[in-house]
Amino acid sequence: MICLLSQEHNECLHGMHGGTLMKYDFDRVIDRKNSDSSKWNVKQVFGSEDVIPMWVADMDFPISKAITAALRERIDHELYGYAYVRPSLIEAVVDRMQKKYDWKIEPEWIVFTPGVVPALNAAIRAFTHPGDEVIIHDPVYHPFWSAIEQSGCCIASSPLRLADGRYETDLGDLEAKFGPKVGMRPGVSRARMMILCNPHNPVGRVWTRGELIAMGNVMFKHGAVMVSDRCIA
Numbered sequence: 635m636i637c638l639l640s641q642e643h644n645e646c647l648h649g650m651h652g653g654t655l656m657k658y659d660f661d662r663v664i665d666r667k668n669s670d671s672s673k674w675n676v677k678q679v680f681g682s683e684d685v686i687p688m689w690v691a692d693m694d695f696p697i698s699k700a701i702t703a704a705l706r707e708r709i710d711h712e713l714y715g716y717a718y719v720r721p722s723l724i725e726a727v728v729d730r731m732q733k734k735y736d737w738k739i740e741p742e743w744i745v746f747t748p749g750v751v752p753a754l755n756a757a758i759r760a761f762t763h764p765g766d767e768v769i770i771h772d773p774v775y776h777p778f779w780s781a782i783e784q785s786g787c788c789i790a791s792s793p794l795r796l797a798d799g800r801y802e803t804d805l806g807d808l809e810a811k812f813g814p815k816v817g818m819r820p821g822v823s824r825a826r827m828m829i830l831c832n833p834h835n836p837v838g839r840v841w842t843r844g845e846l847i848a849m850g851n852v853m854f855k856h857g858a859v860m861v862s863d864r865c866i867a
Contacts, residue, residue: 660695691835719746750863751777754829758785761859762826769811769828771803775835775863782829790825794837801837805848812856827859 666674673692676685724741731737747753754777758768764786770778772791782789790811794801811825830849833840841849853860 658695658698662696664694664696666694689836751781754778754781754861754863755785757859757861758782758787758827758829761861762787765824766826767811767824769808769825769858771831771834773836774829774831778829778831778863788824794834801834801839803841803845803849805852808849808852812852812858825856825858827861828853830860830862832862832864 669675671692672679673687673690676687676689677683679685679689724744727744728739728741731739747756758781762768762785765788767788767790768782769790769792770782772793779789792804792807792811795804795807796802808828812823814822828849830841832846850860852858
């Protein structure tokens with residue numbers, strides 16, 4: 635599918651599906667209340683209706699017609715047994731990384747998971763040991779905290795810094811997380827990993843190339859692993 639965004643905000647997104655030009659209307663409002671939407675059933679999540687549902691990355695636009703058509707075609711088969719990952723899917727991921735980021739990845743590097751949160755848990759357990767510290771920005775997407783604690787690791791919070799109306803990472807604080815501990819319980823740092831949220835939830839920052847390189851350099855310097863929650867790739 636090839637999509638082109640029109641110049642006018644209130645116009646439609648045009649896409650090619652099977653050679654047919656389609657329009658996507660961003661002005662159409664779909665009422666998701668009283669459905670199984672966790673985003674909109676805020677009372678169940680927060681115990682109150684007086685909450686603006688902006689707490690989760692969940693679009694309120696209809697899914698692409700091409701995706702709906704592919705799902706319907708699969709559903710019509712009516713048998714839902716165990717499936718394998720088709721080579722065409724892996725090729726699509728490799729091709730996208732090459733074309734969009736000029737990054738050549740090998741097919742065997744790709745591991746499919748049922749979701750971001752299970753992948754975070756798996757990454758923490760693969761590259762740390764119980765008692766190690768995992769660095770996160772604060773505030774951040776709440777499953778980061780539970781994934782670290784459930785793996786037997788300790789949270790090393792590096793608070794974001796508000797500068798000129800924009801949140802930034804505090805590189806001095808990040809570096810200090812790898813320094814010797816002082817105070818009531820002195821000792822060496824056990825920081826072994828950093829989980830990066832990009833784009834950042836909830837402050838909305840898309841980290842710049844310079845910021846990513848600076849954070850990566852700190853990790854490289856101390857032999858730590860950086861796990862990037864890159865949901866929009």
